[in-house]
Amino acid sequence: MPTPPSHHHSDLAPTNPFSLEPPTRWWRSWWRSLSPTRQDRLAAIAPLVSVALFLVAIAASFWYLRTEEQEREQDALIRAVDYAQQRMRLRLLERQEQIMRLARDVATEQVGTAEFASRAETFITQYPELQAITWINAEGRVIISQAAPTVPPEQLHIAALPLPPGPTFDVFTAIRQQPHSVYLQPLARTGMPVPMLQLQVPITAGTRFLGTVLIEYSVDNLLRYATPTEVLSRYTVNMLDAQGQVLSNPVASHTQPRLSLPWLSFKPLKAYTIPIMPVGDSLSMSAQAYRTSPGLVGNGLFWLVGSLSVLTAWLLLGTWRHTGKRLRTQEALVAETNFRRAMENSILTGMRALDLHGRITYVNAAFCQMTGWDEAELVGQLPPYPYWPKEEQNSLMLKLKDELSGKTMPGGFQVRVQRKNGSCFDARLYVSPLIDAHGQHTGWMSSITDITEPNRIRAQLAASHERFTIVLESLDASVSVAPLGSAELLFANKLYRQWFGSQTGGHLQLLQQAGILKTSPQEDDNAISLRPKVRNKNAEVYWPELGKWLEVRSRYLTWVDGRLAQMVIATDITARHLAEEQAAQQAERAQTASRLITMGEMASSVAHELNQPLTAINNYCSGMLSRLDSGSLTESQMRFALEKTAHQAQRAGQVIQHIRSFVKRSKPNRAPAQVEDMVAEAMELANIELRRRNVRLSHHIAARLPPVLADAILIEQVLVNLMKNAAEAIDHGGRPEGQRSVELLVRPKTLEQRPGVEFAIQDTGPGLPPQVLERLFEAFFSTKSEGMGIGLNLCRSIVESHSGRLQAQNLYNGSEVTGCCFSFWIPLADPAALQEDKDTHPQQ
Incomplete structure (x- = not known):
């Protein structure tokens, strides 16, 4: 309700707003003079105005301080780049001095190609910025080049090839005219390999030019290892060529901050570029710094005012976000718990948790499935547990005490577990401590695995190994295994131990006598080198100590420890x-x-x-x-x-x-025999029978036939039998007078890459039927009623004993059979073969 006017004027009459009263009293009076609506408007506007003025003051202060700090940072950038340039200049001069000493050593012939390669490799390994060091002779041809593994193949200098035309060759030509060290920086072009800084140091002996030593620097490695770490950590540093192109990847540790208000943007400072000496203007270092903060980290008042300004707005937002995070964390915890529960219920390994007193606090589904007991029946149980067999409760109680006291074996231990239905199975128990979130030991977690089947398989393997050992021990053959190059005997069965003892002497002697293994002395007189020699046939040796003939067989195998071993089987x-x-x-x-x-x-x-x-x-x-x-x-x-x-x-x-x-x-006596003599003796004997049967005998013997390794009497017997059979075939065939002839052909022939002589007896008889050809050489098979069936079989045995071949085939004139041809082949005499034959038949 408004105040009566008379009363209102009586209160305000003495008040003078322009009087010299205290400010608070004046402010109170002025505020009371305002209407409530205006007071509400001012109450709402005043904080906004104060916040706006505060923000303007903060922005002005920040702009002023930022400008001042940028100037300081720019000065710091210049000082840091100058310092980095000095460090890089000293590093380049140091490498240049080392290469100049290497060039002087090359000029005075103190360093050859091998020493040059060794020292170049040492430089490249010791100084990462060096990528390649090349020795070039006075004609511009590469003598030797040593490069780091990271150099691309297209930038390698190949020895014995001249320098290709280009900037490198142009610099080489200039140095040849006026010897002095020259740096070269190729321009970076798109699609080309990363360029490298080159330095050519002349090799001179007096006034004579001998070539140059070409050093190639990696610009990236030069920047990385020659620039101080504190500079690389604060600024973005690049290497530029003469045209301002970037030659290296920028190196910087700071990124653009997230805050990007228009009046609070962090723009990069002006880049500072300085040429690298002694390279010159062709190589420059450029550095640029980003302002990652407004530079007021040390100004506590600024951060306090700013924090109080946004505190109210952030409290509600922070509370809301925190509540959301808690809800999401709770949901993730529930999902993780359900996931772990599902995983535990899906595995086949039983899990059981005990507290410090031995009470069961947790079992998974696999444990319940193994034992047949439900989770409700097991949780809370104290020992003895229902799945313990009664006859083993005492031993299991002792193991439980060891488990609760922490005396557990890393590999676990085996126990017997009784199911609810009374059956038992073997299990392996592993124990680990349970630690809660506060690091307190609250119990023990045990995992149980059913090992009944592995135990059964292990028992079967043991029984199989025992049977295998019994079989080997019962063999009528000696079996031994020894590694190559060692005197260790890996295995020997009973018969080997009876014959040769328990050492490898018998094993090695068997191999040596059989010719499978030979020994040859090395530089050390006390050592022998075992060199295996594999034969295609089994060896037969005579062992005087045993009075036995032994068949020796050998094969190589990989022993259980990975070594190459040799097994020898000797059979009586x-x-x-x-x-x-x-x-x-x-x-x-x-x-x-x-x-x-x-x-x-x-x-x-x-x-x-x-x-x-x-x-x-x-x-x-x-x-x-x-x-x-x-x-x-x-x-x-x-x-x-x-x-x-x-x-x-x-x-x-x-x-x-x-x-x-x-x-x-x-007795059989194989020796080098003349073919002409054997043929003449056989023809003189066979010609008697052929003349009686009115059969004409002709022969053709190739000239200058070498001797053959044969028993002359046996070969004559084969020839006589074949010629007699040919005459009988002609006689029984009733051939007319003009068609009764037998021809003996003797000619050289190579069979299976072995030279030899072929004997062929051709007749003009009726030939052989197909069914006779199939059984011609069988024992006791004969086409003659009075025949015994041993002639051709014996002939084939004689020929094959001479490593030869005997065969028969019909002769045709078109589709008409005009005769039959028996031929056999025996090899020529060879001294090595003769010696081997004597070794194979020592008693002949």
């Missing part, structure tokens, strides 16, 4: 060796019997062959007696008759001698 083959000797004797008897059978079949022909000279001798003797009786025998006629008689007697003797040589029993 004494019985087999004796059987082979007996078989050889039986084969020899069979060969003799075959020759006797052949001569028996040829008996009539031999008798007819002997009948002619005997008849002639009888006729000559009878004629001489008749003439003696008549007295008409002259001395010349008697001489003629006696010469004829002696010739016929010699002919009969030769026939008998050939037959005796062919049928007599003798």
